[in-house]
Amino acid sequence: MNRTTTSVAALAATALAGTVWAHSGATGKVKDRMEAMKEMGKAMKSVAPMMRGEANYDPDTVRQAAQAIARNAGDALTAHFPEGSIHGPSEALPAIWQDWDRFEALAMQLEVTAQGLEGAADNGLGGMGTGSGGMGAMMGQTGGGMMTGNTGMMMGNSGGPVVGMSAEHIAQMPADGAFAMTAQVCSACHSDFRAEDD
Numbered sequence: 364m365n366r367t368t369t370s371v372a373a374l375a376a377t378a379l380a381g382t383v384w385a386h387s388g389a390t391g392k393v394k395d396r397m398e399a400m401k402e403m404g405k406a407m408k409s410v411a412p413m414m415r416g417e418a419n420y421d422p423d424t425v426r427q428a429a430q431a432i433a434r435n436a437g438d439a440l441t442a443h444f445p446e447g448s449i450h451g452p453s454e455a456l457p458a459i460w461q462d463w464d465r466f467e468a469l470a471m472q473l474e475v476t477a478q479g480l481e482g483a484a485d486n487g488l489g490g491m492g493t494g495s496g497g498m499g500a501m502m503g504q505t506g507g508g509m510m511t512g513n514t515g516m517m518m519g520n521s522g523g524p525v526v527g528m529s530a531e532h533i534a535q536m537p538a539d540g541a542f543a544m545t546a547q548v549c550s551a552c553h554s555d556f557r558a559e560d561d
């Protein structure tokens with residue numbers, strides 16, 4: 364190899380270094396799904412203050428957030444998790460592939476609750492979620508407020524459904540109720556399948 368070839372090769376390697384992580388093989392999968400999860404996180408954050416009554420309620424923003432979540436849920440979500448794809452900074456747990464049925468069910472339920480939230484956007488707030496202390500409180504909420512009647516259906520015993528409602532049914536709820544349900548699905552999956560629980 365002469366000097367010119369070597370330096371060209373070195374240059375090419377340098378130029379590629381920045382993109383390799385994002386685009387090659389399984390590492391790329393991890394990066395892609397982190398991006399998808401972050402998009403859902405942003406969508407949830409964009410509406411959380413409205414759901415708490417701390418920002419003006421805007422149905423369009425709620426619809427857009429719900430669509431962003433629905434788009435990244437279901438099959439789109441499970442496609443980001445080929446067997447054994449735990450690399451580098453991944454927080455995915457091997458339990459995903461040991462209990463794939465539940466993982467997949469949660470991904471599907473996220474799609475259902477997000478579609479329900481989209482349908483519920485025009486319903487506005489039920490008023491009962493207000494003052495619950497924010498998303499963290501809503502996720503962990505066990506009593507009080509509008510989720511009380513639903514706790515039996517939510518966070519089902521292992522293997523059971525987290526939310527046993529159809530999107531059409533959820534769409535009849537106040538938006539903050541549909542939002543809380545959606546958040547519970549995020550949370551249920553993270554507590555079982557993600558190392559860094561939230």
Ligand code: HEC
Nearest residue numbers: 397400401403404407453454455469470473549552556557
């Ligand atoms: C079916 C399971 C499942 C559902 C449902 C789910 N997640 Fe995740 N989420 C994961 C797993 C697994 C990881 C860890 C991925 C990794 O690090 O490889 C993760 C990671 C994340 C991260 C961190 C991304 C990063 O940059 O490291 C955020 C933010 C996140 N999820 C938000 C959400 C939100 C918001 C929802 C609901 C709207 C949601 N997730 C629903 C499984 C799920």
